[in-house]
Amino acid sequence: MGEVIVVTSGKGGVGKTTTTANVGTGLAMLDKKVVLIDTDIGLRNLDVVMGLENRIVYNLVDVIEGNCRIRNALIKDKRYPNLYLLPSAQTRDKNAVKPEQMKKLADELKEEFDYILMDCPAGIEQGFHNAIAGADRALVITTPEVSAVRDADRIIGLLEANEIDETYLIVNRLRMDMVKRGDMMSSEDVTEILAVDLIGVVPDDENIVISTNQGEPLVGSDSQAGTAYMNIARRLLGEEVPFLDLNAKSSFFSRLFGKNKKI
């Protein structure tokens, strides 16, 4: 029996889709059978980040409306055979789907997959309620900005109200140099405000932009962000993984001697 994890944030542009793609791919690399569902109906882009746009024939709304079977709409990943994507519809809107229908779909997928990752749209309207309908756990993404933290706070409240109690926090796009100068909230500051368990800190990394544009998640690569995402996937599986030492990269000598590999 699988598990449904919703990736959400409230605010847009903080990295829900990137996180879904990378954590999902990471779980698949760890030999789990994973399906990613893009619930952002009308603003489809998980398929782009995964580099699978050209393979879409059927989508989420087709499945819900019974135009096709689930397995017809699932797209197998380019690199990992146990990773699938259920893309969103681009020509419809959030109201095309109801929360009960999403829950039913999630329950069906649970039979076959270990992990079902829901990429939630920004906002707290219908799309949000669709995405969280069948969720067992939630990953709340925020960046170290007050506006994003404020929205994350609201989202955590709404998740609690919907009886999703297992909520984990990911602080995305952290810039250690700015934190040191006191110009940015640290992950500790964010965790203190939101009072939920921190499951990962992803540094601001330009490799993410490159990987997103190329449609190949960088999880598992040597980059800091890639390692951070892999660590999140491991922690989701229950492994105890120490947090990245984000300062390490700045040290020339440690890079030279490859001492950071332990991250």
Next chain:
Amino acid sequence: MKSVNNDVIIKGNKYGIIVVLNPDISFNELKEQVAEKFRESSKFFEDAKMALSFEGRDLNNEEEKEILDIIENNTDMKIVCIIDNDPKKEELFKKSLEEKLMELENNTGQFYKGILRSGASLEFESSVVIIGDVNNGARVVSKGNIIVLGALKGNAFAGACGNTNAFVVALDMQPTQIRIADTIARSPDKPVKNDVKEPKIAFLEDGNIYIEPLNKDVLNDIRL
């Protein structure tokens, strides 16, 4: 004058009877009239239990008592209570009742455990102790006092019914807005430099809301 005597009129309402008294005749005359009127109607009232009120003439306590004695001597009625129609007294009663209620709002309270997150709004009839943080975008309203055992970052509205003695206490006081009775204070636009994180109290004085560290002097000044 003999045929229809209007010096004393007895009227009934839902709860009892109203005795309308002529203000222009002497008190002795009035007493006689009352006795006569009630003797006439004693059959009608029998041993009814009534609430009674006087209208038309201001009576002092002594006069009131005399008239009550006359009524009881001339009928079998039981006067359960006297209802005052005096607007001045009514105002006084209303005020003291409200004060008592307000005191209750201040002196009784309840607990709430949990984090109030953005978008949450809680309203309390009495004072409230919140065990947890009140985050930005959350709101607590109380007719009494608000005590936050945690960080207060959202909006707090104490003394919501106009109690100017209400106060707000927080272990970490960084509210967006504090409102006490009809006065609103907002946080400074620029964060306060070197602000120590310590328990603080917000209270109303001379129409301004002050926030001060919680120490013995301030606690002594609290009025419940």
